[in-house]
Amino acid sequence: MKEFISVDEAESIIAAHVRTMSAEFVSLDSSYGRTLSSSILSERDIPPFDNSAMDGFAVRASEVDTVPVELSVSQEIRAGGFPRDSLLGGTCARILTGAPIPSGADAVVPVEWTEGDDPVRFLRSPSVGHAIRIAGEDVAAGHMIFSGGEIVTPPVVGMLAAVGCSDVPVSVRPACSIIATGDELVRHDRQPERGQIRNSNGPALVAQVVSAGGRVARELTARDNPSSLNECLTASLEDDLVILSGGVSVGAYDHVKDVLDNLGVRLLFWKVKQRPGKPLVFGVRGETLVFGLPGNPVSSSICFDRYVRTTIARMLGRSTVERPRRIATLAESMTKVRGLQYFARGYLRYSDDNALLVVPTGPQGSGIYSSIAHADCIIHLPEEMENPEPGVSVEVEPLTW
Numbered sequence: 001m002k003e004f005i006s007v008d009e010a011e012s013i014i015a016a017h018v019r020t021m022s023a024e025f026v027s028l029d030s031s032y033g034r035t036l037s038s039s040i041l042s043e044r045d046i047p048p049f050d051n052s053a054m055d056g057f058a059v060r061a062s063e064v065d066t067v068p069v070e071l072s073v074s075q076e077i078r079a080g081g082f083p084r085d086s087l088l089g090g091t092c093a094r095i096l097t098g099a100p101i102p103s104g105a106d107a108v109v110p111v112e113w114t115e116g117d118d119p120v121r122f123l124r125s126p127s128v129g130h131a132i133r134i135a136g137e138d139v140a141a142g143h144m145i146f147s148g149g150e151i152v153t154p155p156v157v158g159m160l161a162a163v164g165c166s167d168v169p170v171s172v173r174p175a176c177s178i179i180a181t182g183d184e185l186v187r188h189d190r191q192p193e194r195g196q197i198r199n200s201n202g203p204a205l206v207a208q209v210v211s212a213g214g215r216v217a218r219e220l221t222a223r224d225n226p227s228s229l230n231e232c233l234t235a236s237l238e239d240d241l242v243i244l245s246g247g248v249s250v251g252a253y254d255h256v257k258d259v260l261d262n263l264g265v266r267l268l269f270w271k272v273k274q275r276p277g278k279p280l281v282f283g284v285r286g287e288t289l290v291f292g293l294p295g296n297p298v299s300s301s302i303c304f305d306r307y308v309r310t311t312i313a314r315m316l317g318r319s320t321v322e323r324p325r326r327i328a329t330l331a332e333s334m335t336k337v338r339g340l341q342y343f344a345r346g347y348l349r350y351s352d353d354n355a356l357l358v359v360p361t362g363p364q365g366s367g368i369y370s371s372i373a374h375a376d377c378i379i380h381l382p383e384e385m386e387n388p389e390p391g392v393s394v395e396v397e398p399l400t401w
Contacts, residue, residue, distance in 0.1 A: 002269040006383070007306075007341045010272045010282070014307055017268075017284050018314040021174060021240075025167045028160055031152045034170035035213060035316040040146040042163045045136035050101040052077075053131040056113075057120055058093040058105035061128045070119040077102065092120055101132055108132055139163070149319030151213075171316040173215040177236030178205045181222045181229065181246035181256065182295060200369065201245040201293075201300045208304050211401055212312040214241065222247075229259040237263060237288050240315070243308060246295025248281045256292050257281060265290050273383060275340045276366035277303040296366035302343050302378075325380070328358040328396045330388055334379075335364075338386040345375035348396065358396050375399060 002009075023037035052058065059071065074091035075084050083102035087093055092109075093102050101108070108131035113124040139145055145159055152160075152168070160168060180202040188198045199221060206216050217239045222232040224247065236242045247256035248270070260283055261267060267283040274280075276299040281292030291308055293300045313321045328348060336342050346358045358379055361371045380395040381388065388394065 001267045004271045004273060005269050006273050010269060010280070010307065011310070013268050014282055014289075014311055015314060017289060018311055019287055020317050021172045021315050023169050024172050026170055028157065028166050028168055031160065031168040031170060032154070032157055033213065034152045034168070034173075035318050036146050036148050036150045036152060036156075036169065037171045037317060038148045038169045039144050040148075040160065040163065040165055040169075042139045042141055042143050042145050044163070045141050046139040046162055047133055047135055047137070049135050051133050052095045052097055052099050052101060052108045053133050054108065054110050055096050056108045056110040056131060057122075058087060058095045058102055058108050059122075059126070060087065060089065060105060061107040061126055061130070063090065064107075064109065064122045065125050067122050067125050070116075070121050073118040073120060075102070106132075147319070149317050151318065173213060174240035174312055174315050175217040176209045176214045176241040176243060176312075177217050177239045178202055178209065178219045179222050179229075179232045179236060179242065179244045180205075180220070181224060181244060183224045185221055200297050201295065204297070204301060205243055205245065205293075205304060208301070208309065208401075209243070209312070212309040213316050213318075214312045224255065226255050226259050226262075229255055230263065233259060233263055237265070237285055237290075240288065241308070241311070242288060242290045243293065243304070244291065245293045245300045248279045248292040248294060260290060260292070273340050274306075275337075275342050276364075277306075277343075278340070280307070282307070294366070297369045298345075298372050299366045301372055305378075306343065323397050323400060325395050325397045326356065327393050328356045328377075330379075330390055330392045330394050331357040331359045333389050334360055334381070334387065336381055336385060336387055339383055341383050342379070342381035342385075344379040344381060345371045345377075346379045346396065347374065347376045348398065358394060 071092040073094050074088055076094040077083050077099040078096050079098035082100055087102045087104035106128050107126040109126050115121040180199050184196050185199040186192050186196050202219055209216050220232045222228045247254045265283040265285045270281045271278055272280050277294050279294050280303050283290045293303045310321050344364050345361045349357050351357050361375045376399055378397040
């Protein structure tokens with residue numbers, strides 16, 4: 001087992017042991033938030049026919065190139081209907097948004113450019129093709145609209161509906177077991193007694209798993225003894241991911257590493273050159289990936305976001321794993337030691353001259369949960385940086401939760 005490795009090495013070791021989940025089909029109504037497992041082709045042109053982009057009158061552009069001019073109305077075409085006839089010379093067709101363009105027409109004149117009802121007096125001339133949406137201008141029949149790996153967002157749902165994809169191929173969500181450890185933990189709906197605290201890591205990790213695209217198979221609490229840990233882990237190791245919080249440091253009651261080893265988990269590294277979250281553990285048993293996160297709530301949350309979230313994204317086959325990062329100017333000085341990569345918490349704002357600034361969310365201790373609850377970004381401070389001052393350019397990663 002490697003010890004005290006860099007963030008980059010930790011990420012590489014984890015990525016090398018990730019497997020891609022299998023695929024399943026779900027209904028379109030159930031597809032939101034899932035990950036497409038294969039490409040999607042359009043079975044027809046979108047739009048399927050030339051149609052009007054606005055309410056107005058379908059015309060031959062050459063007949064209204066000199067205005068004002070009057071034309072009689074030969075027919076009315078509504079969305080959902082179809083033209084009775086081709087457009088006759090010297091006439092126009094009243095047409096509504098989305099309605100098919102009649103043969104012979106090559107422009108639509110908006111209602112606002114006209115007067116009268118029948119005949120219609122045209123006050124402005126359209127160019128050929130004005131206000132006409134051409135068949136297939138969005139998507140042509142046979143075109144690949146998604147290549148696989150995309151998250152199904154509301155616009156993706158709409159596009160899938162437009163091409164008639166009612167059974168959507170998606171990646172199976174990884175089954176995740178969450179085990180919070182500690183004799184001091186009570187449920188969040190209980191009143192803590194002396195020496196006890198409410199379990200915040202468990203519910204927070206449940207939310208992070210769901211947000212990342214995983215499925216929570218079980219949420220357990222283990223006490224600080226090998227027997228309790230063994231009982232929780234025995235069933236959990238049948239899942240795709242096991243995520244523990246606490247019990248991974250060097251205390252007398254930190255039993256997680258020993259119990260994992262006894263259960264056949266091959267531990268690949270322990271401790272990473274980072275803050276928060278130095279005593280991170282990662283191991284594998286078969287195809288099950290095991291993460292031992294530190295028990296301090298900020299460390300637990302940050303380590304999940306940095307390592308487990310990206311692992312779930314890779315398991316789902318997502319085309320984008322990392323969030324986009326930006327460069328911002330540090331607005332306040334920060335305390336930082338050389339040799340550790342920091343994942344500090346901050347919030348973004350703009351200066352009076354429109355420069356992007358980042359402000360730390362107060363004290364950055366690993367037990368100060370409010371530092372991440374009020375953050376909208378992670379400030380990445382590299383190992384070699386020491387005590388950055390205001391005005392320094394830093395890399396920031398906007399959060400999406």
